[in-house]
Amino acid sequence: MVTSKTLDYGQPSLQGTIRIPGDKSVSHRSIMFGSIAEGTTTVEGFLQSDDCLSTIDCFSKLGVEITVDGEYVRIESNGIQAWNEPNEILYTGNSGTTTRLMLGILAGSPISSVLIGDESIQKRPMKRVTNPLKQMGAKLIGRENGQYTPIAVEGTSLQSIHYKMPVASAQVKSAILLAALNAEGETVVEEIETSRDHTEKMLQHFGASVSVEDRTIRLQGGQKLTGTHVVVPGDISSAAFFLAAGAIVPNTKLTLTNVGLNPTRTGIVDVLQAMGAKLCINDSENNSHEQMGTIEIETSEVTGTEIGGDLIPRLIDEIPIIALLATQAVGKTVIKNAEELKVKETNRIDAVVNELKKLGANITATDDGMIIEGPTSLHGGELKTYGDHRIGMMAAIAALITSSAVTIDNPECISVSYPNFFEQLDSVVLASL
Structure with a gap:
């Protein structure tokens, strides 16, 4: 196990094309829905990250036949009624999505089981899911x-x-909707803010009838899902790190292909455009009810902005890298209404503020977000990841603009969502100027 990694890029520029790996949220759901459905499901573009492999492991223990060949997955299932009761505990690793959504799936199944996660998962709140399920x-x-x-x-x-x-939580909403598939009557979920809607789209893709009107979702119980083919778009939450790097690293131009452009996830694009980034979206298409395309970004003069309200659920996972972006923006950036960051893999408000301060950032934590004053010249330092993949990637991107080396502990935590992150980063880094 690698305990630390030192990154010293000097003054690089970034040039090239990166194919963004599969969306973590969609990859999870492709396995879950394929396991619930009757028949054969094939998945193209699956993300082979630690989190998504935890989902495969859980359903394999239920007797679902799952074959993985790189980014291609084949699932053979006779439906939820044919599952086997597991003779061992279902281990969800570091995956909150696996844990919370499986609670909804298993609640209405014909079997008994036990779910447990790693040390981080064992500290994350589950009543937000277990309370409505108990109802x-x-x-x-x-x-x-x-x-x-x-x-x-x-x-x-x-x-x-x-x-x-x-x-506003897609995990809570999804757990309820997945339980509703095996509930008697019509389940109605009302959202306070629109959260990512991959579950609703995948329900439709697998043949279920679901009504979505404004922020109200209706699903009739007793519907059967049928196996199908799923194309997983690239994860815009992963792309966000290279989008931010593209905007703030000098003499840079990057092309990111296979990027998921689901409107409930494109808050990072809105923020970059509001800050004045030179960004262009091309080749947009729809696959498996999900939109994807190519994004080009280049070095930009970015300015501070305010981020809050209904924008937060559309970029909650991108806030760490947005905070780094804001350190290079002219003026003040305010991030508010982001209390949900406190119950992620770590308290991301405190983690982001603490680590960026070590590099010299002018950043202050608030009860529901943070305030960043820029632009600030950053220096190197030793940063903690807190075992959080997104803090780790933020630290790595920071090393591209610091005046000296950045050392990060536990770089392997990044494999939770982006196993080939460092390989792709190195592929676009040009020699120091």
């Missing part, structure tokens, strides 16, 4: 009355609910 009749037992894993799930018959979301 549907789910039988769940976990630490602190279902707040933390491990959680035991005894599959049972579920009833539909009308649920008003207290937080």
